[in-house]
Amino acid sequence: MSEKDMQSYFDKLNEANSILKKSLKVESIDALAETLTNISDGKVYVENGVPNEDTAKKLEGIYNELKDLGLTPLQLKQAITVSIIKAQKDDKAEVNKLMTPDTIGLIASLIAYEVLNVQNKTNVNIVDPTVGTGNLLIEVIEQLNMTDKFKINAAALDNDDALIALTKSFSEVMNLNIDAYHQDSIADWDITDIDMAVADLPVGYYPIDDNAKNFKTKSDEGHSYVHHLLIEQTMNNLNDGGIGIFIVPSQIFQTDQAKKLSEWMVSSVYLQAVLDLPAGLFASKEAQKAVVVLQKHGADAKQVGNVLMGTIPDTNNPKLFEGFKDQLQDWAKNFKG
Structure with a gap:
């Protein structure tokens, strides 16, 4: 498993997160929590038609690509922690x-x-x-x-x-x-x-x-x-x-x-x-x-x-x-x- 695959995982996770953030109109950290839940469940959570069908299909495609990368737990954790740092930066999270x-x-x-x-x-x-x-x-x-x-x-x-x-x-x-x-x-x-x-x-x-x-x-x-x-x-x-x-x-x-x-x-x-x-x-x-x-x-x-x-x-x-x-x-x- 290469650095390239980890970078690829981070990029795709980031893409999924941006799509969901826009669709749900929430902060980056909320979108990331939802993204990770979706990945864990293997499906997109839809409430009152949000995200819409096209967005949900697109997200499912990205989740499948993430799964196919087959990261080890250690690499998976590294990719997620980098995503958390990015989301907190985007949200200008407080120091505590x-x-x-x-x-x-x-x-x-x-x-x-x-x-x-x-x-x-x-x-x-x-x-x-x-x-x-x-x-x-x-x-x-x-x-x-x-x-x-x-x-x-x-x-x-x-x-x-x-x-x-x-x-x-x-x-x-x-x-x-x-x-x-x-x-x-x-x-x-x-x-x-x-x-x-x-x-x-x-x-x-x-x-x-x-x-x-x-x-x-x-x-x-x-x-x-x-x-x-x-x-x-x-x-x-x-x-x-x-x-x-x-x-x-x-x-x-x-x-x-x-x-x-x-x-x-x-x-x-x-x-x-x-x-x-x-x-x-x-x-x-x-x-x-x-x-x-x-x-x-x-x-x-x-x-x-x-x-x-x-x-x-x-x-x-x-x-x-x-x-x-x-x-x-x-x-x-x-x-x-």
Whole structure:
């Protein structure tokens, strides 16, 4: 399978998307979600005569051409992620909704793998409470699936209906089963029995003070930070000893609301790792993010001897990155039950 076929897939997917966008008069991201659902179902969804018969025929022809290209799951995912980036650019999507890059998904999956492997888990229930485009969760699942060691059940939550629809259709095309919930993740969750969470958290203030009032990480005055509330809510919903892998601003422990976050952490979770992501992934120092790994109290959970800290090397530097993987393995031994 060549680069040419992947480019061809992207071009045809883009063509189908443009046709559907025009026909349905929607944003690019909505059109892409519908396109992927159609591809997954193998037919064009028509409601009240839209798209019309000629357009539907044309789309079906493109879908058949896409199928004939026979991409591997990895190539398929690459073609779809490029399409998501294009659609978000067309829609001028806000920063908090932009797709999480594959590299961050790869790093999150390495951390997840090392911990789950040491814990000898075979069935794993994973949630992403701010799933967005779905790329972080899907990358983590794909990477874990490649090891053939786990049976993964996944759930996704997001308050953006267009993005949750995209996550669902993206996962269907990838032949993954993700239960998707359109909801505010600060509100009560319907799902239980969760072993692990992965999330690239939106950053900013949470507008509904009434929902925030029961959280220990809430601000004493004014709006609370949404990423603090989401960390607390997610960890509360995990099984005892459950692991949360969160992508957060590097400055998370240096803000005016950091004290509340730290106080809650001391009482409810173990802070097991704080790792700055490679600087090359971000446009500026201000935009820099880190991975924070938390473990809920209970079960066999205990504080690791040495919290894993530092900066993750660039994945393009194999020697340094292998060294980081060795560090991860040593650290993960702390999670033996």
